[in-house]
Amino acid sequence: MVQATSLPRNEAGIAAAVETLQQRFGDQLQTGQAICEQHGHTTTWITNQAPDAVVFPTSADEVSEILQTCAEYGVPVIPFGTGTSLEGHVNAPAGGICIDMMRMDSIIAVHAEDLDVVVQPGVTREQLNTYLRDKGLFFPIDPGANASLGGMAATRASGTNAVRYGTMKDNVLALEAVMADGSVIRTAQRAKKSSAGYDLTRLLVGSEGTLGLITELTLKLQGIPEAIRSARCSFRSVDDACRAVMMTIQYGIPVARIELLDALSVRAANAYSGLDLPETPLLLLEFHGSDAGVVEQSEMFTSIAEEFGGFDAAATSTAEERNKLWQARHDMYWASLQLRPGAKGISTDVCVPISRLAECVGAARDKAESMGLMAPIVGHVGDGNFHALLLIDMDSGIERQKADDYVGWLNDLAISMDGTCTGEHGIGQGKRPYLQKELGETIRYMAAIKAALDPENIMNPGKILEM
Amino acid sequence: MVQATSLPRNEAGIAAAVETLQQRFGDQLQTGQAICEQHGHTTTWITNQAPDAVVFPTSADEVSEILQTCAEYGVPVIPFGTGTSLEGHVNAPAGGICIDMMRMDSIIAVHAEDLDVVVQPGVTREQLNTYLRDKGLFFPIDPGANASLGGMAATRASGTNAVRYGTMKDNVLALEAVMADGSVIRTAQRAKKSSAGYDLTRLLVGSEGTLGLITELTLKLQGIPEAIRSARCSFRSVDDACRAVMMTIQYGIPVARIELLDALSVRAANAYSGLDLPETPLLLLEFHGSDAGVVEQSEMFTSIAEEFGGFDAAATSTAEERNKLWQARHDMYWASLQLRPGAKGISTDVCVPISRLAECVGAARDKAESMGLMAPIVGHVGDGNFHALLLIDMDSGIERQKADDYVGWLNDLAISMDGTCTGEHGIGQGKRPYLQKELGETIRYMAAIKAALDPENIMNPGKILEM
Numbered sequence: 001m002v003q004a005t006s007l008p009r010n011e012a013g014i015a016a017a018v019e020t021l022q023q024r025f026g027d028q029l030q031t032g033q034a035i036c037e038q039h040g041h042t043t044t045w046i047t048n049q050a051p052d053a054v055v056f057p058t059s060a061d062e063v064s065e066i067l068q069t070c071a072e073y074g075v076p077v078i079p080f081g082t083g084t085s086l087e088g089h090v091n092a093p094a095g096g097i098c099i100d101m102m103r104m105d106s107i108i109a110v111h112a113e114d115l116d117v118v119v120q121p122g123v124t125r126e127q128l129n130t131y132l133r134d135k136g137l138f139f140p141i142d143p144g145a146n147a148s149l150g151g152m153a154a155t156r157a158s159g160t161n162a163v164r165y166g167t168m169k170d171n172v173l174a175l176e177a178v179m180a181d182g183s184v185i186r187t188a189q190r191a192k193k194s195s196a197g198y199d200l201t202r203l204l205v206g207s208e209g210t211l212g213l214i215t216e217l218t219l220k221l222q223g224i225p226e227a228i229r230s231a232r233c234s235f236r237s238v239d240d241a242c243r244a245v246m247m248t249i250q251y252g253i254p255v256a257r258i259e260l261l262d263a264l265s266v267r268a269a270n271a272y273s274g275l276d277l278p279e280t281p282l283l284l285l286e287f288h289g290s291d292a293g294v295v296e297q298s299e300m301f302t303s304i305a306e307e308f309g310g311f312d313a314a315a316t317s318t319a320e321e322r323n324k325l326w327q328a329r330h331d332m333y334w335a336s337l338q339l340r341p342g343a344k345g346i347s348t349d350v351c352v353p354i355s356r357l358a359e360c361v362g363a364a365r366d367k368a369e370s371m372g373l374m375a376p377i378v379g380h381v382g383d384g385n386f387h388a389l390l391l392i393d394m395d396s397g398i399e400r401q402k403a404d405d406y407v408g409w410l411n412d413l414a415i416s417m418d419g420t421c422t423g424e425h426g427i428g429q430g431k432r433p434y435l436q437k438e439l440g441e442t443i444r445y446m447a448a449i450k451a452a453l454d455p456e457n458i459m460n461p462g463k464i465l466e467m
Numbered sequence: 468m469v470q471a472t473s474l475p476r477n478e479a480g481i482a483a484a485v486e487t488l489q490q491r492f493g494d495q496l497q498t499g500q501a502i503c504e505q506h507g508h509t510t511t512w513i514t515n516q517a518p519d520a521v522v523f524p525t526s527a528d529e530v531s532e533i534l535q536t537c538a539e540y541g542v543p544v545i546p547f548g549t550g551t552s553l554e555g556h557v558n559a560p561a562g563g564i565c566i567d568m569m570r571m572d573s574i575i576a577v578h579a580e581d582l583d584v585v586v587q588p589g590v591t592r593e594q595l596n597t598y599l600r601d602k603g604l605f606f607p608i609d610p611g612a613n614a615s616l617g618g619m620a621a622t623r624a625s626g627t628n629a630v631r632y633g634t635m636k637d638n639v640l641a642l643e644a645v646m647a648d649g650s651v652i653r654t655a656q657r658a659k660k661s662s663a664g665y666d667l668t669r670l671l672v673g674s675e676g677t678l679g680l681i682t683e684l685t686l687k688l689q690g691i692p693e694a695i696r697s698a699r700c701s702f703r704s705v706d707d708a709c710r711a712v713m714m715t716i717q718y719g720i721p722v723a724r725i726e727l728l729d730a731l732s733v734r735a736a737n738a739y740s741g742l743d744l745p746e747t748p749l750l751l752l753e754f755h756g757s758d759a760g761v762v763e764q765s766e767m768f769t770s771i772a773e774e775f776g777g778f779d780a781a782a783t784s785t786a787e788e789r790n791k792l793w794q795a796r797h798d799m800y801w802a803s804l805q806l807r808p809g810a811k812g813i814s815t816d817v818c819v820p821i822s823r824l825a826e827c828v829g830a831a832r833d834k835a836e837s838m839g840l841m842a843p844i845v846g847h848v849g850d851g852n853f854h855a856l857l858l859i860d861m862d863s864g865i866e867r868q869k870a871d872d873y874v875g876w877l878n879d880l881a882i883s884m885d886g887t888c889t890g891e892h893g894i895g896q897g898k899r900p901y902l903q904k905e906l907g908e909t910i911r912y913m914a915a916i917k918a919a920l921d922p923e924n925i926m927n928p929g930k931i932l933e934m
Contacts, residue, residue, distance in 0.1 A: 113713055116820070155662060162660060166637075167660050169666060169669065170633075185912060189882065189885050190886070191819055191885070193850050193891065196905055197910070198931070199623075202670070203669070205666065206664070223718065250580065250582065252693075293760060351659065351661060355578065383659045420655070420658045423661060427664055435664050439663065441652055446664050449670075452915040465664075
C-alpha cells in the first residue's frame with residue numbers, strides 16, 4: 001500500500017470528545033479496533049488510517065450535536081457511506097470521529113409530478129432505484145459501486161450514464177448540510193432552477209466532506225424510458241473506436257451510455273463472464289427513448305461505426321441480452337483482477353477533451369506495455385473519461401513504485417492535454433499533488449473558502465487540500 | 468423608480484484610483500456624466516447609481532491592473548456587459564469604477580470536435596451564434612436579450628431553451644477570472660467533467676461579479692439539430708395548459724422549449740405581431756431532433772394536449788412559420804408594454820416545482836386583477852418559471868407601492884411553495900430581502916465566502932448580500 005501522510009493528533013481533545021459522545025450516544029458510538037479500521041478502509045490503495053471512534057447518527061440533529069462536540073474540542077470528523085471511494089477519502093490522518101451515515105437511509109418523499117425525490121444520505125443508488133421502479137421513475141447516476149447517495153454527492157460521482165444525464169453536480173437540486181459550527185442549512189429550494197445567490201449546492205457537491213456534512217439530498221429523477229436498446233461494435237484499434245465515439249457525440253445522438261473496453265478488457269470479460277467477443281477494442285452502447293427512437297439512434301450509430309471499420313455489430317432491445325452485456329461491463333473490475341490473481345487493482349481516472357481521447361488512451365496503453373504493467377482500460381468515452389486498472393503485486397516495492405510513476409505520468413499527460421487528473425473519483429488524499437499541478441494558484445482560493453467555512457479545520461482534514 | 472440604498476463612499480480612495488487609472492489607461496477611461504449614468508442604467512426599475520468612471524479594458528491583464536489599483540485604494544469595481552440585467556446589478560451604490568467588458572469581444576477558439584468554444588466575456592450570444600452557424604454548431608442559452616456571455620454567466624441566466632439544455636451553470640465548462648487581489652485564475656480545465664476539488668466554476672456562475680470578474684469563458688456547444696419543429700396549442704384555462712406541460716415533462720418528451728402565454732399576453736401578441744390566435748392561454752413549443760423524431764415528439768405532445776382540452780393546435784417544420792411564432796414570443800416584452808402605452812414594465816421571476824405551477828400562475832393572475840394591476844404572464848413553464856410583467860405608471864406613488872406589494876407577495880408565495888424568488892434574473896439589489904426569506908441562515912455562509920475572497924468588499928458591493 002502507499003503510505004498516507006499523518007497529521008498532528010489532538011490527543012486530549014479526541015479523548016474528551018469521545019467521552020462526551022459516548023455519554024450522549026451510548027451504543028451508537030463504537031471504539032473497537034475492528035470497526036474503526038473497517039471505517040478507515042476503502043477500496044483505495046492508500047494505507048489505513050483508522051478513526052478513534054465511529055458514531056452512527058440517525059438524524060441531522062444528531063449530526064449537529066456531534067459536530068458541536070467536535071468543534072468544541074477541535075476534533076476531526078470524517079463522514080462515511082459505503083466506503084467505496086478510491087483516494088483515501090475516509091482515512092483519519094489526524095484521528096477523530098468517523099460519522100457513519102448509513103443509518104440515515106430513509107427515502108423521505110417522492111414527488112413524481114416534479115420528477116424529484118428527497119432522501120437521506122445513507123440511501124444507496126440501488127435502494128433508491130428499487131424503490132422507484134414501480135413508479136416508472138429512476139435515478140440515472142451509476143458509478144458502478146452501490147454507493148450511498150450522500151457519498152456520491154460528496155465526491156461528485158458519475159459513471160456510465162453521465163454522457164446523457166450528467167454527473168452528481170447536474171442531478172442534485174438541493175442539499176441539507178451540517179456545517180462546521182453545527183448549524184443545519186438548506187442550500188436551495190426545490191425549484192428546477194434558481195439564480196438565488198451563490199450556488200452552495202454545487203460548492204458542497206464534490207467537496208468530499210471538507211466543508212459540510214450532507215444530511216439530506218433533493219435529487220432529480222427521470223422517467224423510465226419507453227424503450228431501451230443496447231448495442232455493441234468491435235473495432236480494429238482504439239483509435240478507430242474513439243473516432244466513432246467522437247462522431248456519435250458530434251452528431252448529437254443522445255446515447256445514454258457509450259463505453260470503451262480495450263482488447264485486454266475484452267479478453268478479461270470473455271473469460272470472466274463467459275462471452276465470446278472478438279478480442280479487439282469494443283464499444284458498448286445504450287439508447288433510451290421511444291421504440292422508434294432507439295432503433296433510429298442505434299442505426300445511426302451503426303452507420304457511423306462502419307465508417308471507422310466497426311465490425312461484428314449487434315443490437316438488441318430485449319432486457320435479457322442487454323443485461324448480460326451490461327453485467328459484463330459492471331463486472332469489469334472483478335474480471336480484470338482475474339487477469340492476474342492476487343494482484344490489487346489501482347485505478348487511474350483521467351478525463352480529457354474528446355479530441356485528445358484516442359491519443360491519450362493509446363499513450364496510456366503503450367506506456368503500460370513499455371513499463372511491463374498489466375493495465376486493462378475501460379472508459380466512459382462519451383465524456384473523454386477512462387480508467388486504466390493497474391494490476392499490481394503490492395508486496396513488490398518495484399511494482400508499487402512503477403504504479404506510482406505510471407499514475408503520475410498519466411495525470412501529467414492528461415493535464416497537458418487540457419484534461420483533469422480526476423473525472424469522477426475525486427481528490428481525497430491521493431490526488432492532492434496533481435490537483436496542485438492541474439489548477440495551481442486557483443487552489444489558494446479553495447483554501448480560503450475552506451478556512452472561512454471551517455476555521456478550525458475539523459471537517460475531513462487532509463482531503464483535497466494540503467491542510 | 469424604486470430608490471436604491473446608497474453605501475458609504477470612500478471619496479479619497481475613489482479620487483486617487485481614478486487619477487491612477489486615468490494616467491495608465493488614458494482614453495480607455497471615461498468620467499463624463501452621461502457615460503457614467505448610462506453604465507448605472509439598466510432595464511431595471513431601481514434608481515440609477517452611476518459609477519465615478521468607466522474603464523474599457525481589452526485583456527485580463529488590464530482587468531488585473533484595474534483590480535490591483537482599486538484594491539490598493541479600497542475602491543469598488545462594478546462589471547458591465549450589455550446592461551440588460553433587471554435587479555440593479557450594475558448600480559454603484561458606493562460609487563467606484565465600472566469595468567465595461569464589451570471591448571473584450573473575441574471568440575478565441577472553437578473546438579468543433581469537443582463541442583466547446585472559448586470566448587471573451589463581451590461576446591454576445593447572438594454574435595457567437597452568428598459566428599458558429601456555418602460550423603453546424605450553436606450555443607443554446609437564450610435569455611431573450613442579446614446579452615453578453617460574461618454577464619449571462621455572472622447572473623446564471625437561462626431562458627426559453629433551459630428546459631432542454633439547462634442554464635448557464637450547465638453550459639460553462641471553465642472560467643478565467645480576476646480575483647479581488649488582481650490574481651488571474653482558471654477554475655477548471657477543458658474536460659467535459661471533473662471531480663478536481665471545489666467547483667469554483669459553479670461558484671462564480673451566478674455570483675454577479677461579487678467574487679471575481681470573468682475574463683474568459685469555455686462554453687459547451689450543441690450541434691444544430693437535423694430538424695426543428697415548432698408547435699402551438701390553445702387551452703381553456705391556465706390550469707389545463709400547466710397540466711399538459713407537467714404531463715409532457717413526465718413523459719420525458721425532450722422539448723427544447725415549452726412556453727406559456729396567458730390570455731392577456733396572447734391579446735398583446737395578436738395586436739403587436741399581427742397574429743390571429745385565440746385569446747386564451749397558449750403553449751408554444753419547439754422540438755429538436757431527427758426529421759422523424761421531431762414529428763414523433765410533436766404528435767406525442769398533441770395527444771397529451773388533447774387530453775387537457777387543448778384546441779387549435781398547429782405544428783410546422785418550416786423555418787418561416789416557426790420564426791414568425793417565436794419572434795412574437797421574443798417580442799412579448801414590447802408587445803406587453805403596448806397594452807398600456809407609457810407604462811414601465813416590472814418583471815417578476817418566480818420559479819416553483821412544476822406541481823405547484825398552475826396554482827401559482829392562477830394566484831398571480833387573480834391577485835393582479837384584485838389589485839387592479841395589468842400584468843400579462845409568460846413562462847418558461849417546463850422549468851416552473853414564469854414572469855408577470857407589471858405595467859406601472861411610475862409617476863404614481865400608489866401604483867409603485869402596489870407593484871412593490873405585488874412583487875413581495877408573489878415572492879413570498881413562491882417561497883412558501885418550495886420555489887425561489889428568482890429563476891433566472893438574479894438577486895442584484897432588488898431581491899436581497901427575498902433571498903433572506905428564501906434561504907435564511909444559509910446566507911451567513913455566502914457572506915463568509917464573500918468575506919474570504921473579497922475581504923475589502925470591493926467586488927460589486929451591495930449586490931446579493933447586504934454588505
